[in-house]
Amino acid sequence: xxxxxxxxxxxxxxxxxxxxxxxxxxxxxxxxxxxxxxxxxxxxxxxxxxxxxxxxxxxxxxxxxxxxxxxxxxxxxxxxxxxxxxxxxxxxxxxxxxxxxxxxxxxxxxxxxxxxxxxxxxxxxxxxxxxxxxxxxxxxxxxxxxxxxxxxxxxxxxxxxxxxxxxxxxxxxxxxxxxxxxxxxxxxxxxxxxxxxxxxxxxxxxxxxxxxxxxxxxxxxxxxxxxxxxxxxxxxxxxxxxxxxxxxxxxxxxxxxxxxxxxxxxxxxxxxxxxxxxxxxxxxxxxxxxxxxxxxxxxxxxxxxxxxxxxxxxxxxxxxxxxxxxxxxxxxxxxxxxxxxxxxxxxxxxxxxxxxxxxxxxxxxxxxxxxxxxxxxxxxxxxxxxxxxxxxxxxxxxxxxxxxxxxxxxxxxxxxxxxxxxxxxxxxxxxxxxxxxxxxxxxxxxxxxxxxxxxxxxxxxxxxxxxxxxxxxxxxxxxxxxxxxxxxxxxxxxxxxxxxxxxxxxxxxxxxxxxxxxxxxxxxxxxxxxxxxxxxxxxxxxxxxxxxxxxxxxxxxxxxxxxxxxxxxxxxxxxxxxxxxxxxxxxxxxxxxxxxxxxxxxxxxxxxxxxxxxxxxxxxxxxxxxxxxxxxxxxxxxxxxxxxxxxxxxxxxxxxxxxxxxxxxxxxxxxxxxxxxxxxxxxxxxxxxxxxxxxxxxxxxxxxxxxxxxxxxxxxxxxxxxxxxxxxxxxxxxxxxxxxxxxxxxxxxxxxxxxxxxxxxxxxxxxxxxxxxxxxxxxxxxxx
Numbered sequence: 121x122x123x124x125x126x127x128x129x130x131x132x133x134x135x136x137x138x139x140x141x142x143x144x145x146x147x148x149x150x151x152x153x154x155x156x157x158x159x160x161x162x163x164x165x166x167x168x169x170x171x172x173x174x175x176x177x178x179x180x181x182x183x184x185x186x187x188x189x190x191x192x193x194x195x196x197x198x199x200x201x202x203x204x205x206x207x208x209x210x211x212x213x214x215x216x217x218x219x220x221x222x223x224x225x226x227x228x229x230x231x232x233x234x235x236x237x238x239x240x241x242x243x244x245x246x247x248x249x250x251x252x253x254x255x256x257x258x259x260x261x262x263x264x265x266x267x268x269x270x271x272x273x274x275x276x277x278x279x280x281x282x283x284x285x286x287x288x289x290x291x292x293x294x295x296x297x298x299x300x301x302x303x304x305x306x307x308x309x310x311x312x313x314x315x316x317x318x319x320x321x322x323x324x325x326x327x328x329x330x331x332x333x334x335x336x337x338x339x340x341x342x343x344x345x346x347x348x349x350x351x352x353x354x355x356x357x358x359x360x361x362x363x364x365x366x367x368x369x370x371x372x373x374x375x376x377x378x379x380x381x382x383x384x385x386x387x388x389x390x391x392x393x394x395x396x397x398x399x400x401x402x403x404x405x406x407x408x409x410x411x412x413x414x415x416x417x418x419x420x421x422x423x424x425x426x427x428x429x430x431x432x433x434x435x436x437x438x439x440x441x442x443x444x445x446x447x448x449x450x451x452x453x454x455x456x457x458x459x460x461x462x463x464x465x466x467x468x469x470x471x472x473x474x475x476x477x478x479x480x481x482x483x484x485x486x487x488x489x490x491x492x493x494x495x496x497x498x499x500x501x502x503x504x505x506x507x508x509x510x511x512x513x514x515x516x517x518x519x520x521x522x523x524x525x526x527x528x529x530x531x532x533x534x535x536x537x538x539x540x541x542x543x544x545x546x547x548x549x550x551x552x553x554x555x556x557x558x559x560x561x562x563x564x565x566x567x568x569x570x571x572x573x574x575x576x577x578x579x580x581x582x583x584x585x586x587x588x589x590x591x592x593x594x595x596x597x598x599x600x601x602x603x604x605x606x607x608x609x610x611x612x613x614x615x616x617x618x619x620x621x622x623x624x625x626x627x628x629x630x631x632x633x634x635x636x637x638x639x640x641x642x643x644x645x646x647x648x649x650x651x652x653x654x655x656x657x658x659x660x661x662x663x664x665x666x667x668x669x670x671x672x673x674x675x676x677x678x679x680x681x682x683x684x685x686x687x688x689x690x691x692x693x694x695x696x697x698x699x700x701x702x703x704x705x706x707x708x709x710x711x712x713x714x715x716x717x718x719x720x721x722x723x724x725x726x727x728x729x730x731x732x733x734x735x736x737x738x739x740x741x742x743x744x745x746x747x748x749x750x751x752x753x754x755x756x757x758x759x760x761x762x763x764x765x766x767x768x769x770x771x772x773x774x775x776x777x778x779x780x781x782x783x784x785x786x787x788x789x790x791x792x793x794x795x796x797x798x799x800x801x802x803x804x805x806x807x808x809x810x811x812x813x814x815x816x817x818x819x820x821x822x823x824x825x826x827x828x829x830x831x832x833x834x835x836x837x838x839x840x841x842x843x844x845x846x847x848x849x850x851x852x853x854x855x856x857x858x859x860x861x862x863x864x865x866x867x868x869x870x871x872x873x874x875x876x877x878x879x880x881x882x883x884x885x886x887x888x889x890x891x892x893x894x895x896x897x898x899x900x901x902x903x904x
Contacts, residue, residue, distance in 0.1 A: 190238055197232040197442060204655040205534060207687040215768040219884035220877065224869040228687045232442045275302065277336070279350065287354050305334055308358050313351045324348060446682040447643065448550040452667055453484060453560065455545045456635035458503045467507035479504045479512055481565045481735070482634075486549060487609075489616050490557040494609050497651070497671040497692065498761045499547035502736035509737065533740055534654050536661060541653060543736050546667035548641065548648060552680055559616050562634060563759075564599065568711065568749045568785050599632040604750055608696065608757045652688060652765070653740060671866060684868040689766045692864040693776060695747050695758040696820070699858045705827045705850070708782050709803040710754055714747040715779040716762045722773065722834040733763040741765065749783050766867065772811055775834060778859065780804040780825070804852055805829045806859045815877050818865050822857030826850060
């Protein structure tokens with residue numbers, strides 16, 4: 121058995137079959153070429169119609185090949201705006217360079233085009249076509265009831281049974297039955313009898329199968345009851361016999377069909393087998409006349425569809441209306457005056473009377489305790505009398521009195537003198553989701569003098585902490601002292617939550633009186649400006665009592681989304697926190713003020729842009745804005761809001777520049793006059809580029825602080841560039857992120873959606889001639 125047989129020598133080695141199968145599969149796989157699916161080009165309908173015009177117009181069914189000529193018409197609806205002039209700047213389209221911005225500007229400045237379909241009423245469901253509500257009944261003269269309008273007449277009715285078993289109800293003028301009957305009612309045609317107390321007392325109604333009714337009335341209630349019982353018995357017996365007859369008839373018909381199936385023939389078939397020519401002619405003429413007669417007065421078969429099966433198409437295509445500006449709950453806050461217990465006569469004019477001894481500045485905003493956020497921008501108010509405002513002005517500056525007149529050569533803002541905007545005391549707030557957890561908070565600020573405890577001490581002497589002045593009209597709470605370490609919006613929300621609890625008495629009360637009036641306003645509120653200070657219709661140019669809308673900070677939720685209809689391009693900057701307790705560069709950095717500027721260049725000779733909204737009493741737009749200063753605090757928290765009017769075109773050089781100053785509030789008599797003049801000392805710089813990958817960067821950001829401002833500082837954006845020795849930048853505390861800010865964008869021409877931004881960016885590249893891959897455009901078509 122150890123020897124190998126001869127026939128096994130011709131066999132392959134073990135495992136050779138598997139190797140052959142593997143080699144064959146690889147050979148087939150390499151020879152197989154994957155054919156890509158051919159791209160099917162869509163049909164150019166207009167080109168086909170143009171090329172085959174002669175063939176199509178000569179076709180007998182050309183109405184099925186082409187659209188009706190007058191099927192579509194276009195009408196223009198003028199854009200309705202609630203402002204006196206357009207919200208879009210005049211040169212906006214010329215300045216815009218981004219494709220997305222250009223399309224937005226065109227949308228807000230062009231009229232609406234409406235496409236109307238001539239045959240739209242016939243394009244829906246067949247149930248929506250015109251149809252008669254009820255089939256008209258054919259009434260002949262002999263069937264007309266001439267006494268239908270007459271009142272009940274006295275008749276004598278007698279019930280009798282006929283030979284076929286049916287019942288009849290005859291009526292006579294008197295009790296003698298021998299005379300001729302005046303009418304009769306066959307009860308086998310009646311299907312119900314009911315009482316009719318509204319028609320007449322002791323009246324009842326006999327309903328027939330043909331939906332006609334006979335109204336009868338008895339003289340007494342007992343007589344009526346007897347008639348009702350008798351008639352109901354007869355109607356019930358008639359109904360039962362009718363059902364039995366129908367059942368018997370159906371069974372007999374089924375038996376006849378089974379016996380006579382295949383033997384029935386109609387008249388036409390019998391005439392065709394007839395040899396008489398006259399009969400055949402008569403049969404054809406009769407059929408033709410019957411066919412024509414059937415078309416006379418024929419009803420549409422779809423009109424007999426029951427009302428139960430009718431569909432409601434009222435909400436499918438309502439009347440097309442252009443988008444309107446979103447209307448929320450609106451109310452106006454009218455600030456009257458603000459006074460504390462410490463008053464004095466500062467002016468020689470008797471009409472002013474005693475006033476506050478120093479200037480105070482107010483800002484009002486809405487806080488939502490349920491959503492735990494701030495829901496409105498700040499509304500700044502200056503209620504100081506002219507004599508107090510003079511304390512803030514230098515001798516070299518012109519005095520800004522509270523007059524509203526228009527002086528020659530004075531600048532105009534959207535056709536309105538800028539003096540009308542100096543001291544606005546009315547703010548229009550709007551709330552999209554109103555509820556009881558929304559608070560109107562007023563913050564009071566004063567000129568830097570010392571710590572908060574030191575500044576409020578003169579106003580709190582001999583004051584009862586349980587008392588406070590409450591405005592009955594506005595339900596405003598007393599003025600509470602605020603802790604210097606709890607100034608942020610988060611701390612304010614916590615304070616509002618504690619205010620609703622009994623332990624709110626722990627808060628120290630400052631005796632003060634803030635008189636305001638809150639009232640709802642209609643949509644056509646007169647003499648009002650938008651948040652961009654554009655006058656709203658109706659507006660009187662010579663009016664002194666004007667109001668301004670305060671921007672609502674709507675939460676980013678789907679249920680609050682609404683299409684934009686007007687031009688708006690605002691940026692809100694919130695300095696939040698500066699950690700300067702560990703810095704060793706500056707000797708004094710305690711009373712820290714933050715100056716915010718908006719620039720378009722980082723060169724050495726660059727100047728800030730005049731696009732920041734100013735405070736009351738100053739110009740409408742200014743080049744910088746300052747945050748409130750905290751006394752002797754090296755890690756201050758800020759709550760100020762800086763509102764910026766963004767340019768139409770933004771590029772990579774646009775940025776926010778923050779300059780930090782140490783403010784000296786103590787006068788040193790021993791110091792030289794040169795040192796006394798130095799009230800503000802620079803203690804650092806920080807900057808935040810506005811764009812990243814072409815989009816505006818929002819939300820919170822942590823920035824490093826530099827002690828100097830070298831040219832080209834925007835190039836120090838990342839960590840690696842900050843560590844380069846060639847860069848002349850002196851970082852504070854090792855370039856740690858010491859400064860915290862938050863940015864909120866409220867713009868209708870710049871988007872924060874990445875897919876939308878990228879899509880228009882690649883579209884603009886394609887328009888410029890760049891050979892971009894079409895897949896990149898498809899990639900950013902995000903489906904919602």
